[in-house]
Amino acid sequence: MEYRERTYRNRISKRGLVSFEVKIKETDLYISADSDCRDTAMESVHRHREFIEEYIRQNPPFINSIRPLETDEFAPAIIREMTEASRRCGVGPMASVAGAIARNVGLDLMKCSDNVIIENGGDIFLKLMSKDAIVGIFAGDSPLSYKVSIRLKCEGVPVGVCTSSGTVGHSLSFGRADAVCVTSESVTLADAAATAICNRVKREGDIKGALDFGLRIKGVMGALIIIGDKLGISGDIELA
Numbered sequence: 041m042e043y044r045e046r047t048y049r050n051r052i053s054k055r056g057l058v059s060f061e062v063k064i065k066e067t068d069l070y071i072s073a074d075s076d077c078r079d080t081a082m083e084s085v086h087r088h089r090e091f092i093e094e095y096i097r098q099n100p101p102f103i104n105s106i107r108p109l110e111t112d113e114f115a116p117a118i119i120r121e122m123t124e125a126s127r128r129c130g131v132g133p134m135a136s137v138a139g140a141i142a143r144n145v146g147l148d149l150m151k152c153s154d155n156v157i158i159e160n161g162g163d164i165f166l167k168l169m170s171k172d173a174i175v176g177i178f179a180g181d182s183p184l185s186y187k188v189s190i191r192l193k194c195e196g197v198p199v200g201v202c203t204s205s206g207t208v209g210h211s212l213s214f215g216r217a218d219a220v221c222v223t224s225e226s227v228t229l230a231d232a233a234a235t236a237i238c239n240r241v242k243r244e245g246d247i248k249g250a251l252d253f254g255l256r257i258k259g260v261m262g263a264l265i266i267i268g269d270k271l272g273i274s275g276d277i278e279l280a
Contacts, residue, residue, distance in 0.1 A: 139231025179219035200227030204234035247272035
């Protein structure tokens with residue numbers, strides 16, 4: 041896989057919102073809100089990262105497992121959330137960490153902003169009071185990169201859209217899809233599901249089976265797959 045600088049952030053429409061970045065260790069968030077909520081976001085990221093880091097210190101297998109782990113009823117809420125998402129999707133719990141950070145920081149920011157957009161390495165938390173949101177899909181060297189967009193209905197409730205790739209980025213993937221995009225009410229689940237679906241795409245002929253698998257995951261609303269110049273789409277997801 042190949043790392044790409046996050047120049048796609050230059051394409052994000054501000055929509056009259058205030059935008060800023062929050063970077064703490066591996067976490068790199070691009071946030072748009074009604075006002076500069078930087079301090080609230082920083083505190084939220086620190087708190088949720090500490091929950092995850094402390095849990096890993098006490099339970100080292102959590103960080104490296106590529107399979108679901110048993111639920112720990114005494115774990116922090118964000119850990120239980122990641123464990124449940126990984127169980128539904130059949131992947132390791134860290135497959136959902138970016139989505140989980142975006143979701144929990146987003147929920148915290150909703151206390152001080154009606155509109156919140158958080159982008160975390162291709163995983164997006166969206167909570168907008170009006171208008172639909174259009175999300176463009178970056179698919180590496182695919183000829184369809186940035187030429188495909190999806191429309192999300194925003195009605196004042198959080199929506200998650202996450203993208204996984206077997207050819208772009210640093211995240212572990214066993215597939216070869218240029219982009220797998222998943223929508224869900226939970227960004228945490230969408231992140232895990234995008235990884236699980238991407239793992240199943242080794243060639244163009246795998247698109248239909250991977251989409252069918254993805255739509256069987258409870259909580260997944262829709263999924264889109266790009267590999268080379270081929271595209272597949274299924275579920276409650278609309279091309280813009």
